[in-house]
Amino acid sequence: MKLTYFLQGFLFGIAYVAPIGMQNAYVIDTAIHKSRSITLKTALITIFFDITLALACFFGVGFFLEKSILLKNIILALGSISVIYIGISLIKSVPDDLNETQINESISKIIIQCLIVTWFNPQAIIDGTLLLGGIRATLVNNISNFFIFGTALASTAWFLSLSTIVSFNKNRFNKKILRIINLICGTIILLYGVKLAYSLFKQFF
Template sequence: MQIKYFLQGFLFGLAYVAPIGLQNLYVINTAILKNKSAVFKTAIITIFFDISLALACFFGIGFILEKFQILRNIIMLLGSICVIYISISLIRTTPDKIGETKIDDESILKIILNCFVVTWLNPQAIIDGTLMLGGIRASLIKDFSNFFIIGTSLASFTWFSSISLIVSINKSRFNAKILKIINLVCGFVMLIYGFKLAYNLIVNII
């Protein structure tokens, strides 16, 4: 019986995290354009924040954001600023310079901040996650709900570690032109998302 809920949680976790979003864009971009140390750190830290977000949604933190509008607005403001900053940095960076980056140049604090931004500074993702995970939790037998969220957490670890490894191994197949295009696409998609957050903030305030 436990394995049934574990597998359900694992499959749900894959379906939840697999669609291209800020996290995936950032992890893929890092795997292609950064050194192995940065790729490993980014994968592990992203997994940590993604699992922590899933746990928070599973236990209902979205309710807090819905109840306290000021807190939600603050998160949206910080999220829009940080995402716009990261996206502009991606757009302005050239593949040749990234390829020459030294391991020491990739600050662990910067990686932590970036992973936190693309995971946690998205109130809509928290609320949507709460509705899905919270709804599923309410439908599960209490004694087996933990097995479901463990499966979901393992799916996050499996997904981000796999795409980091696969993309990093095959990044030699990308030439400078392709790398620049990927950089621009990731940057502009994140930029649009950052402006969308800012727009939603303005709408909420008005």
């Protein structure tokens, strides 16, 4: 029975992170344009924030955002500005030779960017709380631990696989394909940022 709930958590986790979103777009872009060491760091940091977000949702942190309108609006404002900036930067970037784009980035910059594309989205926290919190409500305590462990493992497997596969195959991409990927990833992230800004706008109008 415990294995069954673990597998259910794993499958849920894959379904939860697989759709192309801010995290996937950022990891894909990093894997294409940066060195493998930077890509691995980005994947691991993204995994950390994704798992902590899942745990927060599982234990109902979204409840506090619902109760604190000020906190929610602050996160929306900072998140929308930061996400829009990242999206525009990707759209405007022109890919050069891959060997020239593998610029070392500070660990602090990677952490901040991974934090932005994961945690600076209160809607994701609230939606995650409804999904994971709702599932947790149907599970007894000792079983729920296996479910969320499966979810966490799914996040780890997904982002490590995605970053590794893209990183090892990036040399197959020419500049035109890289430019298209930049536009797609940047547009996805930009749209998320606009969505956050719109959510903030609706709070006042």
